[in-house]
Amino acid sequence: MRVAFLSDLHGNIQALTAVKRFLGEHAVQRVVVVGDLVGYGASPGPVIDFVRREGWACSLGSSDLRVALDLGERASRRGVAEQVLNWTRQTLNAEQTEFLRGLPPSGRLGTPAGRVRYFHGAPHDPEGRVDLMGAEAELAALAGRLAARVVVVGGTHVPFVREVEETTFVDPGSVGLSLNHEPGADLALVDCGGTHPRVSLHKVPYDYASSAFDILAWDLPPVIADVIRSGRMA
Secondary structure: OEEEEEOOOOOOHHHHHHHHHHHHOOOOOEEEEOOOOOOOOOOHHHHHHHHHHHOOEEOOOHHHHHHHOOOOOOHHHOOHHHHHHHHHHHHOOHHHHHHHHOOOOEEEEEEOOEEEEEEEOEOOEOOOOOOOOOOHHHHHHHHHHHOOOEEEEEOOOOOEEEEEOOEEEEEOOOOOOOOOOOOOEEEEEEEOOOOOOEEEEEEEOOOHHHHHHHHHHOOOOHHHHHHHHHOOOO
């Protein structure tokens, strides 16, 4: 049983299309999106429609939450992020917005290797954060509360894997706005068919110049185009 975990699609349809081709070449049985379908990118509506057509399981991301619900402006979200979220609210149709509203904050899978739990940020808060580089005791306690063999968390835009006792923690990175100093779309494949889960992280090349062009064509902040082209935040 091979499960692909995608996170932080961020309205980047070019990256998502390339990832779909990659998945078709790697015998993936299930696909899970760990939040943030929208935000930053210039194609939020097409990304939502793509995910809906594929029937992929999704959890709610922090950008999804702020687009779907009127939570007011938060100091930490001012500037580039808030500008794009405001534009996204005006761009989506009612059906697309309703899809975001219906996303659950977390999800779980039963696999031969054990239970998999996934969420964006924190288990019950898409805007929260689990520090995967934090104290081992804290991560072990979280794994115990979740009763999970694999815990998948999104939101950092940087791929990461860590084993703590019997639990594997995974951040798939970002499909649409990778920040690991290399352009491309990040994802994680988790093989759950045996007694011990095996994780592989992948970087999928795509036409990031086209994604960057769309940012500029829609008069969105040019810094986003720079990040897409470089894989790093200036």
